[in-house]
Amino acid sequence: MTTPASAALRKTALYDTHRKLGAKMVNFGGWDMPLEYSGILSEHGAVRARAGLFDVSHMGEIEIHGSGALDLVQWITCNDAAKLSPCQAQYSGLMTEGGTFADDLLVHKISATRFLLCVNAANQDGDFEHIVSENRFDAQVENAGSHYSQLAIQGPRAKEILERMTPTSLDAIRYYHFTFGRVSGIDCLIARTGYTGEDGFEIYFGPESSEALWNNLLDAGKSAGLLPCGLGARNTLRIEAGLCLYGHEIDETTTPWEAGLGWICKLEKGPFLGSDALARQRQAGVRRKLIGFEMLDKRIGRDGYPVRIAGREAGRVTSGGPAPSLKKNIGMAYVSSESSAIGTRIEIGIRGQWAPASIVALPFYKRRD
């Protein structure tokens, strides 16, 4: 059982609203956040079948602007931001010199000289300092987390619900694109992105409008079965979708090649922070790889549990738990490359016993389009 620890925890603008809704709260990255309202299983099910509304205002925002903005973004991230059109977003990695993850992030290109980075809550201040320390370009960097609230509306009915609230044509926003528009009369950046494996939108706006936008969206979505959702469901949804979480699948010891994120690592774009190390590792080949597994009996492999292959310790579970949509127990783990083939039998150490599991393809869950 998790109990919020101290008054020092940070709160989003919707904290009181969550308490009024009866949310169970949890410390996540130093923020007092809703873990669940009606229950993780019902919230998870709502997002897969209908829609869910998440307060993700804890996420950090960093703005980069000026004539050297693109050069700075290109230097600190591993994906190729030069490929972005205005109003397009990109999943990327904020790199260390060693080619490992300082963070993972979404890069939004607002204009040729303006980028909005969405970073992990717990990393925001460290990311900002890291970016500033690498800024040898004509760019301004602003730690802008307090200027934004962020709501995510996710699920097959998310678009239909959001349409009731905005004159903006949502069909015109393609996946990983965004636009500026009004939702419920409030100026927003509306992005077709998410962290659940479903269609949906992430909406950025000024914190003063948080309660109005949250309540209006919940009201508008009630008849469509929209539920308020907490970080518990956000986690089970992203694990099913095979998405990485910083501090679990990726951190300052892991590289994009190891994490199965080679698709966001563009060595051909030219030198960037960590690119030498990444080029060397690609040449040499990776020693370990992130894999997905499913348990072969009813036991549940969880974060941090040891992994054994052919009787030898092989690593640890990075994230694991029930997959409500699959009626299985699943997880992710790093194992040596030579043992990472799909179908390989592995064992997860659960309270002193070894439970059988099998390596399966990622993602575990893919929506039907």
Next chain:
Amino acid sequence: MYPTSYRYTKEHEWIRVEGSIGTIGITDYAQEALGDVVYVELPKLGAKLRAGASFGTIESVKTVSDLFSPASGEVLEINAALADSPEKVNQDPHGSAWLVKVRLADPKEIDGLMDSASYETYVAETTKEKPD
């Protein structure tokens, strides 16, 4: 809320005693704190439970929690229905979602446990200690 004929532990288990047989479960407070229960690991028939010691685990989507025995004794029966329907623990924790039945080694052990009024007070205090 909490049956007056049951006795309760600080770890939020209950026990109902009929003669020398004790039936053990977790309380409504415990199921609420756990959230959606997805797996219950119970001891084998014949296992010897010791008062205050762990006799199994209960898992929700988010967490794993030890089960602590309110009394010493030998396991006579386990609730097999929970293997396929662990969600019963959320729905009926004081009734059909009992966990194990034991032959009590010493029925007097029960005297050291809380009655329902004391347990309700204990839960109220536990809840109050959580910061708002």
